[in-house]
Amino acid sequence: DAGVIQSPRHEVTEMGQEVTLRCKPISGHDYLFWYRQTMMRGLELLIYFNNNVPIDDSGMPEDRFSAKMPNASFSTLKIQPSEPRDSAVYFCASSPSSSSGGKSDEQFFGPGTRLTVL
Amino acid sequence: AQKVTQAQTEISVVEKEDVTLDCVYETRDTTYYLFWYKQPPSGELVFLIRRNSFDEQNEISGRYSWNFQKSTSSFNFTITASQVVDSAVYFCALSEALNTGFQKLVFGTGTRLLVSP
Numbered sequence: 001d002a003g004v005i006q007s008p009r010h011e012v013t014e015m016g017q018e019v020t021l022r023c024k025p026i027s028g029h030d031y032l033f034w035y036r037q038t039m040m041r042g043l044e045l046l047i048y049f050n051n052n053v054p055i056d057d058s059g060m061p062e063d064r065f066s067a068k069m070p071n072a073s074f075s076t077l078k079i080q081p082s083e084p085r086d087s088a089v090y091f092c093a094s095s096p097s098s099s100s101g102g103k104s105d106e107q108f109f110g111p112g113t114r115l116t117v118l
Numbered sequence: 119a120q121k122v123t124q125a126q127t128e129i130s131v132v133e134k135e136d137v138t139l140d141c142v143y144e145t146r147d148t149t150y151y152l153f154w155y156k157q158p159p160s161g162e163l164v165f166l167i168r169r170n171s172f173d174e175q176n177e178i179s180g181r182y183s184w185n186f187q188k189s190t191s192s193f194n195f196t197i198t199a200s201q202v203v204d205s206a207v208y209f210c211a212l213s214e215a216l217n218t219g220f221q222k223l224v225f226g227t228g229t230r231l232l233v234s235p
Binding site for chain 1 (some may be wrong): 155160161162163164165168171209222223225226228
């Protein structure tokens, strides 16, 4: 049973470049989350989707950040243009809904994408 | 607002010692969930336990045990006979009910555990 898949695992880019992070949630999970982890701020929820619809994006730091979920098995987090302060580990997580017999707050995390913006 | 405090930034022990990681939380919700996650050096976040606020029974899983005390708003995690492989950052988290019906996870800042041979 595959877990949450993220790509790339590592990304190094230069300031001003566009960065796209990808996530494939666990099949059957209704919720998808994007988190950012930094030393200064710890783990922060950026945005979450329910059934492919963005529900709460209040954690997205700036307009430079955008996230999409075109279908149940794929989501992207895009940063355009990227800045050095965006350097962090970005996690994608998914969880089932209670209506499907799961626990909607039991989140399963992907391995993360370590982003470095020079 | 919900808050999770992990006052211990880093703990160092020698293998086979017992170690307790503290977690104190604040919430106004009457129903909530508490979690522990492990983040080994490889970086992924591994789910360890989920505890319902109505269930104050302590839980044991192998060398791991959890002590949930509502009276002190604490959910402490004990590793018995620690091993080098236990070296990781451990996060305590609390679910926060949003008006969307979704339970958002609020994480503590983590405790780094170093187990030396």
